[in-house]
Amino acid sequence: MNGIIPTIQLETNLTSMLNASELEKIATQDYRQMSAYLIGQISERDLLDTEEQNIFHIEIQREITVQPLIAKKLVIVLKATRLCNLRCTYCHSWAEGPNQTMSFEIMAIIIHKILSIPNIKRFEFVWHGGEVTLLKPLFFQKLIWLQQKFKKPEHHITNSMQSNVVNISDDWLSFIKGIGMHVGISLDGVPAIHDSRRVDYRGRGTSQRVALGIEKLKRHNIPFGALIVVDKQVYKTDHRKMLDYFIKIGLNNIEFLNIVPDNRIPSGDKIDSSYITYADFISFLTQIFIIWWNEYRTKIVIPQFSDFIHAIKFPGTQLAACYWSENCSQEVITIEPNGNVSPCDKYVGDANSQYGSLLKNDLANLLANSRHNQTARREEQDVFNKMRQCRWFYLCQGGCPHDRVINRRHVVGYQDDCCGTGKLLAVIAEFLDKEQNTVLS
Ligand code: SF4
Ligand code: SF4
Numbered sequence: 001m002n003g004i005i006p007t008i009q010l011e012t013n014l015t016s017m018l019n020a021s022e023l024e025k026i027a028t029q030d031y032r033q034m035s036a037y038l039i040g041q042i043s044e045r046d047l048l049d050t051e052e053q054n055i056f057h058i059e060i061q062r063e064i065t066v067q068p069l070i071a072k073k074l075v076i077v078l079k080a081t082r083l084c085n086l087r088c089t090y091c092h093s094w095a096e097g098p099n100q101t102m103s104f105e106i107m108a109i110i111i112h113k114i115l116s117i118p119n120i121k122r123f124e125f126v127w128h129g130g131e132v133t134l135l136k137p138l139f140f141q142k143l144i145w146l147q148q149k150f151k152k153p154e155h156h157i158t159n160s161m162q163s164n165v166v167n168i169s170d171d172w173l174s175f176i177k178g179i180g181m182h183v184g185i186s187l188d189g190v191p192a193i194h195d196s197r198r199v200d201y202r203g204r205g206t207s208q209r210v211a212l213g214i215e216k217l218k219r220h221n222i223p224f225g226a227l228i229v230v231d232k233q234v235y236k237t238d239h240r241k242m243l244d245y246f247i248k249i250g251l252n253n254i255e256f257l258n259i260v261p262d263n264r265i266p267s268g269d270k271i272d273s274s275y276i277t278y279a280d281f282i283s284f285l286t287q288i289f290i291i292w293w294n295e296y297r298t299k300i301v302i303p304q305f306s307d308f309i310h311a312i313k314f315p316g317t318q319l320a321a322c323y324w325s326e327n328c329s330q331e332v333i334t335i336e337p338n339g340n341v342s343p344c345d346k347y348v349g350d351a352n353s354q355y356g357s358l359l360k361n362d363l364a365n366l367l368a369n370s371r372h373n374q375t376a377r378r379e380e381q382d383v384f385n386k387m388r389q390c391r392w393f394y395l396c397q398g399g400c401p402h403d404r405v406i407n408r409r410h411v412v413g414y415q416d417d418c419c420g421t422g423k424l425l426a427v428i429a430e431f432l433d434k435e436q437n438t439v440l441s
């Protein structure tokens with residue numbers, strides 16, 4: 001918390017009433033809540049232009065009735081903008097031209113509707129793009145301000161962001177630090193792989209600029225981690241070289257995500273050559289786990305592993321990632337700049353995966369009337385009957401439903417009685433047992 005600067009960044013007189021050295025002692029979670037609260041205290045005249053003030057007055061006076069969700073929390077992946085400074089070779093997310101960024105009016109309507117859902121108390125907003133740092137921090141200051149205006153006392157709201165951190169500005173660094181936010185970075189492994197696909201609009205690789213972005217985050221003492229997409233190339237990389245590279249650039253918190261095939265390819269048709277099956281992904285994670293456990297566990301944090309270790313040691317622990325939540329079809333949504341809602345990004349391109357506009361309907365209705373969402377819900381309900389006999393079901397809950405659908409569609413001989421994660425969990429348990437026995441002997 002060194003050098004936290006809410007008094008400068010939050011531009012509110014209230015902060016001058018707080019002692020800066022006291023602020024540094026506040027726990028991260030409390031600090032984030034407090035900084036959001038302080039943003040909510042900024043007067044509308046100091047934050048909004050005249051048109052935005054009018055929009056806000058209309059929205060705050062609008063009485064709306066919203067149906068409850070079949071969920072305990074809601075994760076909102078907010079595609080604040082589709083504009084992007086990169087042109088990653090596999091990406092269909094970026095867009096150019098007008099109307100690619102969420103307007104203040106749409107933002108106000110969405111925040112109002114989301115925070116009016118009667119039975120949800122926890123809301124996790126993920127700022128996503130395109131590239132969110134192409135927008136000014138003021139955009140997100142207004143977003144937090146709106147959250148504070150529409151939140152109820154029992155609500156717990158979190159914000160995090162996903163960025164390529166290429167060209168992250170000083171203004172952004174100060175803002176992120178000011179609000180105490182965690183940054184998720186997108187990275188595709190070692191430079192030889194990353195630079196062949198995560199390229200800018202001139203086709204130049206970006207690994208050096210990502211490393212520079214990481215250096216800046218570290219210099220500002222901003223918490224961050226990276227998401228590494230695992231395809232065939234990453235799968236085949238020398239794992240030690242990859243982990244050494246992450247350590248070299250100061251990246252010591254990573255998660256792995258398996259690549260998504262083109263969702264439009266039907267069963268039996270040829271699939272993209274970079275795709276790896278879920279079984280291969282689990283085999284990759286297992287190899288990484290063994291190396292990590294023996295050589296890297298004091299140098300690099302891999303929450304996927306530490307969460308499983310904790311949950312095996314302390315049964316009943318709730319795992320954080322969506323994959324093991326059993327109800328993501330009701331708990332995770334993506335919102336486009338125009339207010340349209342869809343499931344998580346893994347379903348991009350899947351038939352009927354657009355739920356409709358949140359501007360014209362409420363979320364519970366959109367989910368209930370979507371054939372795609374109802375199929376996903378049935379899939380989640382069925383999994384219990386199909387997989388409950390598995391020793392590891394209490395932990396994995398059948399894993400990611402998208403992976404199950406893709407396995408069934410493309411993997412010859414796929415059995416519906418195990419999602420595949422059990423093989424990794426068995427290895428983790430074996431290593432924990434060995435350690436326990438060594439301690440006891
Ligand atoms: S940075 Fe993200 S949104 Fe931009 S092109 Fe790459 S994957 Fe797509
Ligand atoms: S489909 Fe998979 S990746 Fe998407 S929210 Fe559900 S568990 Fe997470």
